[in-house]
Amino acid sequence: MPNDQAEAIVLRTAPLGDQDKLAVLFCRDKGLLRGVAKGARKFGNRFGSSLEPMSVVRAFYHEKERRELVVISGCDLLESFFEIQAEPATAFLLTYFAELIEEFAPARAREEVLFRLLLSVLRCLKDGGDREFAAAYFEAWFLHANGLLPDLSACRKCGRPLAPGWLAPGKDGAFCPDCAPLRKEEVPAGTAAFLRWTRRNPPPGDSAPPFPAEDVARIRRTLQAAIVHHMEREPRTLQFLKAK
Numbered sequence: 422m423p424n425d426q427a428e429a430i431v432l433r434t435a436p437l438g439d440q441d442k443l444a445v446l447f448c449r450d451k452g453l454l455r456g457v458a459k460g461a462r463k464f465g466n467r468f469g470s471s472l473e474p475m476s477v478v479r480a481f482y483h484e485k486e487r488r489e490l491v492v493i494s495g496c497d498l499l500e501s502f503f504e505i506q507a508e509p510a511t512a513f514l515l516t517y518f519a520e521l522i523e524e525f526a527p528a529r530a531r532e533e534v535l536f537r538l539l540l541s542v543l544r545c546l547k548d549g550g551d552r553e554f555a556a557a558y559f560e561a562w563f564l565h566a567n568g569l570l571p572d573l574s575a576c577r578k579c580g581r582p583l584a585p586g587w588l589a590p591g592k593d594g595a596f597c598p599d600c601a602p603l604r605k606e607e608v609p610a611g612t613a614a615f616l617r618w619t620r621r622n623p624p625p626g627d628s629a630p631p632f633p634a635e636d637v638a639r640i641r642r643t644l645q646a647a648i649v650h651h652m653e654r655e656p657r658t659l660q661f662l663k664a665k
């Protein structure tokens with residue numbers, strides 16, 4: 422049984438039998454990895470707090486032939502984001518990030534852009550960064566990294582430049598007033614500037630967000646509509662976030 426290791430962020434765990442846990446890891450070099458952490462439910466087990474959600478770990482594991490789940494033998498904790506999850510709204514937001522990554526990231530494929538995105542947003546939140554802005558930043562980059570961001574520069578149908586254009590529920594891309602269907606929503610002002618900014622800057626830690634909160638809230642609704650469209654359902658965790 423060859424032993425392997427990976428730098429990973431713990432997305433979630435779930436009880437597995439009386440003694441073990443299922444752990445979903447998001448690895449810098451290997452994408453999603455699902456494994457069994459043997460004995461992780463026992464008192465005083467060797468995993469300690471390394472399997473808390475969003476912990477950055479070095480995981481040691483081996484593959485079982487013809488099994489989807491690897492066997493995780495140990496985890497060294499490299500960086501912890503436990504304390505920021507004492508705030509329920511932040512804890513929910515991180516569960517939402519985890520759900521999106523687990524839904525979209527391929528298993529066993531290098532996903533370093535998404536890995537670095539998640540890590541930078543976690544560090545921004547730990548540094549006291551604005552939660553709504555960090556969420557919008559994650560959503561924008563998440564869509565961009567997955568090639569799902571609608572093109573807001575030109576009408577999808579006739580190619581005319583847009584300022585800023587219209588989105589239609591259930592349709593990809595943005596449209597000019599002539600081509601947009603009856604059911605449509607205007608792209609919020611500032612969306613293009615926001616997307617350009619996120620492309621060029623890291624998430625802003627404890628400094629004031631560079632865009633007004635009302636604009637960020639409107640832009641988030643647009644980004645979430647694109648996520649829901651491509652996921653073909655509303656993320657479970659997003660329903661909780663909206664209900665708060």
Ligand SMILES: [Zn+2]
Nearest residue numbers: 576579597600
């Ligand atoms: Zn058009």
